[in-house]
Amino acid sequence: MKKLKVDKVLLIVTIVLVIFGLLMVYSASNVVALYKYNDSFYFTKRQLVFAGIGIVLMILIINIDINKIYKYSALIFLIALLCLILVLIPGIGMIRGGARSWIGVGSVSFQPSEAMKIGIVLLLARYFSKYDKDLLKFKNFFFVLCIIGSVFGLIMLQPDFGTGLVLVLGSFLLLFMTGAPFKYFMMLIVIGIVGVVGLVISAPYRMERIFSFLDPWSDPLGSGFQAIQSLYALAPSGLFGLGFNKSIQKHFFLPEPQNDFIFAIVAEELGLLGAIFLLSLFFVLIYRMIKIGQSVSNLFMKYLSFGIGLTFFVQVFINIGVVIGLLPVTGITLPIISYGGTSLMMSLIMIGLVLNVSRYRGE
Numbered sequence: 477m478k479k480l481k482v483d484k485v486l487l488i489v490t491i492v493l494v495i496f497g498l499l500m501v502y503s504a505s506n507v508v509a510l511y512k513y514n515d516s517f518y519f520t521k522r523q524l525v526f527a528g529i530g531i532v533l534m535i536l537i538i539n540i541d542i543n544k545i546y547k548y549s550a551l552i553f554l555i556a557l558l559c560l561i562l563v564l565i566p567g568i569g570m571i572r573g574g575a576r577s578w579i580g581v582g583s584v585s586f587q588p589s590e591a592m593k594i595g596i597v598l599l600l601a602r603y604f605s606k607y608d609k610d611l612l613k614f615k616n617f618f619f620v621l622c623i624i625g626s627v628f629g630l631i632m633l634q635p636d637f638g639t640g641l642v643l644v645l646g647s648f649l650l651l652f653m654t655g656a657p658f659k660y661f662m663m664l665i666v667i668g669i670v671g672v673v674g675l676v677i678s679a680p681y682r683m684e685r686i687f688s689f690l691d692p693w694s695d696p697l698g699s700g701f702q703a704i705q706s707l708y709a710l711a712p713s714g715l716f717g718l719g720f721n722k723s724i725q726k727h728f729f730l731p732e733p734q735n736d737f738i739f740a741i742v743a744e745e746l747g748l749l750g751a752i753f754l755l756s757l758f759f760v761l762i763y764r765m766i767k768i769g770q771s772v773s774n775l776f777m778k779y780l781s782f783g784i785g786l787t788f789f790v791q792v793f794i795n796i797g798v799v800i801g802l803l804p805v806t807g808i809t810l811p812i813i814s815y816g817g818t819s820l821m822m823s824l825i826m827i828g829l830v831l832n833v834s835r836y837r838g839e
Contacts (some may be wrong), residue, residue: 482538483834489811490827492533493757494527497813497820503721504741505734505815519734519815526817530824537828542566542836545829546776549749551597551625553735556595559588573807587818589639594826596627596643598648599785604654605775617660620651621723637675638806642794646787653782657670689804691800702737705730706799709740733817736807739799754813757794765830781833784826 491839501523506516515521528722536817560827563569570578570585578585600620607616624647631640648664677683692707693702705784709725713717723744732740765785769778786812809816811823 480835480837482831483764483768483837485760486768486827486831486834489757489761489764490824493761493800493812494531494820494824496754496757498523498527499720500738500742500813501734501815501832503723503745504726504738506721507728508732508734511728515611522817522821523815525819528825529817530821533821533829534824534828536732537639537825537830538835540832542628542774542777544731545598545832546602549602549776553599556588556592557630560592562628563588564630564633569634575636577634585714585818587645587816589634589636590822592627592631593639593643593646593787594822594829596624596647597780597787597826599623600647600650601776601779601783604650604779608654609777614660617651617656621645621664624648632675636807638794638808640792641797641806642787642808644663645790646783647787649790650779650783653786662804686804689801692801702731702805703801705799706737707801709737709744710800713745713747713751715747715749716765717743717750718747736795736805736809736814737799738814739796740811742813743799746802755796762789762792768834768837770832771817772833776834777833777836781830784830787826788823 499518502517502520505519509520510516512518516833530656559579563576569576570580572578577589578587580586600623601618603623624644628640628644631643646740648661652661674824689703692703696704705725708731709723712724718724723741725744726741730740738749739754742754744751762785765781765788769781769785772778772781791808791811794803794806794808795814798805809819811821824826
């Protein structure tokens with residue numbers, strides 16, 4: 477296979493998103509960082525290091541033979557799966573925010589569920605390319621269902637419903653793009669509804685999130701606090717916003733504004749135009765991933781690009797939906813933009829995989 481140059485549009489959009497993210501992490505976090513660490517650049521410097529490592533990893537991934545990626549895709553999934561198991565072991569897994577989702581020592585930590593976003597897409601792309609037409613058979617569909625269910629189950633033991641939801645929805649959308657029978661998806665919808673209802677009922681804090689989503693002002697200082705403060709950030713933004721680094725809500729009103737709710741700070745400071753600009757960048761990013769998938773004939777590369785594009789789509793959709801009040805709070809970050817080392821590095825690795833695929837366009 478003759479290699480072409482990487483997709484320039486995808487590469488440029490990625491670089492712009494990384495720069496935009498670094499600027500917004502600084503703007504959203506400097507007040508909290510100065511208060512907690514006496515250094516307004518604390519989070520920004522860490523994110524800059526993560527971005528540098530992520531870009532190096534992205535470049536390395538671009539230059540790896542795609543056949544080697546295919547060869548080791550199952551192994552990568554198994555390593556990610558092992559990490560999901562290890563994180564549940566006391567003494568290895570670290571508890572943050574009520575969830576045992578991290579492996580690490582001191583200030584250096586790693587979130588295995590983020591790595592699983594790569595692992596499961598690689599495994600499914602390999603499986604779908606190998607059994608393409610045989611996916612019509614129920615036994616093959618059931619195997620995929622078991623894989624997705626097992627991963628979701630391990631993530632829920634942490635618990636991390638938001639990341640689990642991204643993995644499940646992204647995987648199911650990829651399965652839909654393989655042309656699997658519609659009756660299978662009706663079955664998935666029924667199983668999904670029953671499963672979500674069961675998970676919500678089984679955990680009181682999830683019930684609180686549902687109630688606060690329906691009426692956040694019923695508990696404005698408790699479960700509805702984040703949602704209300706996010707809406708307060710959006711309300712005065714107007715067309716041009718309050719101006720970069722002039723957010724009011726980041727002054728200890730919106731909790732950890734550099735994380736899940738960073739889009740609220742983007743809208744508050746940069747207004748409707750800034751929000752549209754950011755959403756346009758994500759649209760181009762995801763659109764190019766899908767187009768790259770359509771441009772290759774190799775099924776593994778096709779499903780790999782589709783799977784990564786759909787994973788980004790689901791995560792962006794859920795995050796923005798939560799910030800603007802369309803969805804309950806899930807704890808999902810905005811890829812590349814929100815503060816978080818593992819998330820940023822894994823996002824850049826995934827983009828590196830698609831850029832690698834883009835070198836085989838037309839084949």
